[in-house]
Amino acid sequence: MGGIEASLRRFTHYDYWDNKLKKSILLDSLADILVYGNGEKQILEIASRLKNNRDLFGINGTCVKSNNVPPRFIELPSHKQVLDSKEKFCDMQNLFSNGHNLAEQFELDRGYILQFKSPNYLPRDLDEYYELPFTREIKSKEIMGFEFSIVTHRGCIGNCNFCSLRLLSGDKIVSRTEESIIREVEKMVKMPHFKGNIDDLGGPSANMYGMDCHACEGECINCVKLNKSHSRLIKLMKKIRSIKGVKKVFVRSGIRYDLVNEEYLSQLVKHHVSGKLKIAPEHVNTEVLELMNKHKGDLSKFISDFNKLGCGELAFYFMIGHPGTAMKEAEELAQAIKKLKNAESVQLFTPTPMTVSTCMYYTSLNPKTKKKIYVPYSFREKKEQKRILGLKKFN
Numbered sequence: 093m094g095g096i097e098a099s100l101r102r103f104t105h106y107d108y109w110d111n112k113l114k115k116s117i118l119l120d121s122l123a124d125i126l127v128y129g130n131g132e133k134q135i136l137e138i139a140s141r142l143k144n145n146r147d148l149f150g151i152n153g154t155c156v157k158s159n160n161v162p163p164r165f166i167e168l169p170s171h172k173q174v175l176d177s178k179e180k181f182c183d184m185q186n187l188f189s190n191g192h193n194l195a196e197q198f199e200l201d202r203g204y205i206l207q208f209k210s211p212n213y214l215p216r217d218l219d220e221y222y223e224l225p226f227t228r229e230i231k232s233k234e235i236m237g238f239e240f241s242i243v244t245h246r247g248c249i250g251n252c253n254f255c256s257l258r259l260l261s262g263d264k265i266v267s268r269t270e271e272s273i274i275r276e277v278e279k280m281v282k283m284p285h286f287k288g289n290i291d292d293l294g295g296p297s298a299n300m301y302g303m304d305c306h307a308c309e310g311e312c313i314n315c316v317k318l319n320k321s322h323s324r325l326i327k328l329m330k331k332i333r334s335i336k337g338v339k340k341v342f343v344r345s346g347i348r349y350d351l352v353n354e355e356y357l358s359q360l361v362k363h364h365v366s367g368k369l370k371i372a373p374e375h376v377n378t379e380v381l382e383l384m385n386k387h388k389g390d391l392s393k394f395i396s397d398f399n400k401l402g403c404g405e406l407a408f409y410f411m412i413g414h415p416g417t418a419m420k421e422a423e424e425l426a427q428a429i430k431k432l433k434n435a436e437s438v439q440l441f442t443p444t445p446m447t448v449s450t451c452m453y454y455t456s457l458n459p460k461t462k463k464k465i466y467v468p469y470s471f472r473e474k475k476e477q478k479r480i481l482g483l484k485k486f487n
């Protein structure tokens with residue numbers, strides 16, 4: 093098994109729909125092996141082992157059941173311990189990582205779920221996968237309009253606590269080579285149904301292309317060593333715009349506004365955005381933003397820099413109901429939205445398995461400090477938070 097749902101349920105996790113902790117889905121599904129995150133390398137390895145009648149134990153980027161724990165594994169609190177203690181559930185959350193071999197005991201004295209750390213995906217791997225001869229012929233209307241999208245990189249260094257990407261494609265950037273992306277575009281313009289528009293150029297956060305650094309396990313977004321110049325991305329955008337047959341290159345993937353610099357922002361707004369530039373500040377209250385791990389940006393400075401460009405409009409994504417949000421914080425957001433006028437969408441926080449915010453939701457604790465936090469649980473309060481925002485449209 094594999095995919096997003098399986099990846100995020102590979103260990104004991106909180107299930108919002110059943111409102112309880114559940115064992116690893118590998119146990120419930122009776123599957124032999126679980127592939128987590130991006131799975132190209134794992135699938136190739138599994139296929140080759142099956143072909144050669146070899147067992148499937150020890151493949152990086154997979155989880156299996158085992159009667160014992162091999163050396164060099166970090167042992168998570170056991171299933172029983174996290175059922176009995178919310179603090180232990182926080183300890184487990186703090187140990188989750190794609191970069192380590194992890195083991196969780198689900199039955200006394202035997203029965204473990206083993207996670208083999210994620211394989212290293214390199215730029216040449218992504219070049220190979222994304223240069224495969226895709227037909228880009230999409231029949232279903234739901235996903236039409238994205239067939240000419242270009243993935244420039246994987247991973248995200250944002251580490252927002254409500255997002256699961258860190259435990260899927262990782263919290264380090266892996267960027268494709270410019271040459272490979274240019275080759276892909278040159279192939280695209282020769283396709284009979286290509287009309288000149290590139291639907292999207294990006295990744296989880298469009299403006300993290302080229303911010304590759306794997307020197308340590310630190311949090312890159314705050315690190316002085318990270319190259320935030322956007323120089324590789326600006327060069328790439330210019331090159332693609334100049335390719336014969338390309339009329340417009342849209343950037344529809346979200347951008348991290350707290351990373352942008354003036355040169356990138358002006359290129360983006362002038363050449364790559366149709367109508368509104370969408371950004372996701374998510375909230376305006378400092379404590380809530382810290383609990384979301386999204387407190388690094390200066391929204392008002394970004395808005396004034398944007399307005400100085402004098403073209404285009406901003407649209408904002410916000411979130412309500414996140415742990416730490418009581419009516420006072422919702423009121424503060426409502427006031428801000430009234431001033432900003434352009435709230436594109438407000439999402440109601442929904443707990444996704446294995447995220448830090450879901451751990452906060454289930455435990456009412458900040459997993460880092462184990463301090464108690466307020467969590468709006470009742471449907472009535474969430475409805476009230478929606479009402480005071482006075483918006484018709486919610487996600």
Ligand code: SF4
Pocket residue numbers: 305306307308309310311312313315316317318
């Ligand atoms: S040195 Fe800084 S930018 Fe590089 S991996 Fe470590 S934290 Fe990230």
